[in-house]
Amino acid sequence: MCTMIVKQVDIEGSGKGVTGWFTVRQANVSYDHPFNAPLEHALNIDFVNEAQGPGARVAVELTVEAAHNLVEAILAVLAWAEAGGYLERPAGAESR
Amino acid sequence: MYQTNMYEGMLAETVTMHGANGDVINAYFARPLGADPFPGMVVIHHAPGWDEWYREATRKFAHHGYAALSPNLYDRDGHGTPEDVAAKVRAAGGVPDDQAVGDLEGAMQYVRSLPYINGKVGVFGTCSGGRHALLAASRVKGFDAAVDCWGGRVVMAKEELTAKQPVAPIDYTKDLSCPLLGLFGEEDRSPSPEQVAQHEQEIKKHGKTYEFHMYPNAGHGFFYYDRPAYRQQQAVDGWQKVFAFLQRYLGTPERSA
Numbered sequence: 001m002c003t004m005i006v007k008q009v010d011i012e013g014s015g016k017g018v019t020g021w022f023t024v025r026q027a028n029v030s031y032d033h034p035f036n037a038p039l040e041h042a043l044n045i046d047f048v049n050e051a052q053g054p055g056a057r058v059a060v061e062l063t064v065e066a067a068h069n070l071v072e073a074i075l076a077v078l079a080w081a082e083a084g085g086y087l088e089r090p091a092g093a094e095s096r
Numbered sequence: 097m098y099q100t101n102m103y104e105g106m107l108a109e110t111v112t113m114h115g116a117n118g119d120v121i122n123a124y125f126a127r128p129l130g131a132d133p134f135p136g137m138v139v140i141h142h143a144p145g146w147d148e149w150y151r152e153a154t155r156k157f158a159h160h161g162y163a164a165l166s167p168n169l170y171d172r173d174g175h176g177t178p179e180d181v182a183a184k185v186r187a188a189g190g191v192p193d194d195q196a197v198g199d200l201e202g203a204m205q206y207v208r209s210l211p212y213i214n215g216k217v218g219v220f221g222t223c224s225g226g227r228h229a230l231l232a233a234s235r236v237k238g239f240d241a242a243v244d245c246w247g248g249r250v251v252m253a254k255e256e257l258t259a260k261q262p263v264a265p266i267d268y269t270k271d272l273s274c275p276l277l278g279l280f281g282e283e284d285r286s287p288s289p290e291q292v293a294q295h296e297q298e299i300k301k302h303g304k305t306y307e308f309h310m311y312p313n314a315g316h317g318f319f320y321y322d323r324p325a326y327r328q329q330q331a332v333d334g335w336q337k338v339f340a341f342l343q344r345y346l347g348t349p350e351r352s353a
Contacts (some may be wrong), residue, residue, distance in 0.1 A: 003286065048183075
């Protein structure tokens with residue numbers, strides 16, 4: 001792509017694609033051309049499972065402001081849940 | 097010029113061809129029916145993939161009298177919707193330049209091998225395809241004209257070079273083997289007008305034949321009628337410049353619209 005600004009992170013969870021739910025293994029985060037959002041560049045997140053082929057993908061394309069808001073919301077919700085003692089962590093994982 | 101009492105026909109279909117390393121890859125091929133020979137075109141898809149716009153563009157070249165072949169440069173990354181495959185390639189940092197150039201050489205040889213080609217083959221690409229067109233025209237012998245539409249990352253800082261893209265295309269300028277047409281938008285950031293000017297200086301330094309046009313009130317991708325970047329006047333003028341340039345260097349038949 002034209003900016004080549006991309007990071008891949010391993011994740012665990014589920015995503016709902018066009019054929020239903022599947023296990024997501026990676027999140028690809030890029031700032032590059034979107035396919036649909038009416039922007040030249042967008043903050044794109046693809047939740048994928050590479051082992052299941054290109055179609056195993058849940059995509060979002062966000063404005064910069066929306067991306068920042070999303071990050072803040074995720075962190076705020078996690079902090080809120082942690083404060084309430086709700087966070088589920090794998091055995092042995094330490095609290096941040 | 098097309099007249100209403102002329103016969104017009106076209107054949108367009110998916111074919112397979114040999115690309116880099118002899119790999120068999122898919123390509124979309126469109127050619128006019130009727131009196132030959134025809135000039136050939138290799139049509140290189142953009143970063144968002146081997147998508148509908150590119151199959152349309154391939155047919156557009158056929159409509160204007162070219163036997164046009166558009167290889168799927170993402171063929172090795174699996175099959176699915178063009179978007180899903182392109183998203184996978186985006187995450188992987190694009191395709192290797194060597195592989196793309198090998199695929200484009202294969203496409204050029206495929207077109208040259210056809211019995212109804214007039215002996216001339218051009219190459220056209222937009223976005224990453226413009227960059228690839230420039231690379232192919234510089235690293236492969238056998239193209240007679242090249243069109244780079246807003247190809248970004250032609251000028252690359254050292255820290256932008258990667259294993260897949262180890263050399264900035266501008267550094268191949270001395271090897272550019274055919275006339276080059278470049279279409280750009282003043283509001284584009286990749287390539288920026290400054291980068292285009294730097295590229296133009298390098299082309300002048302090496303005495304290459306070229307024609308650059310920088311459009312005001314246009315950014316990246318102003319041909320794409322399905323994107324907000326579309327600019328009607330600039331796109332119409334740009335396509336006219338593309339076909340005038342190709343007619344000059346490929347001996348295009350008198351045919352348009």
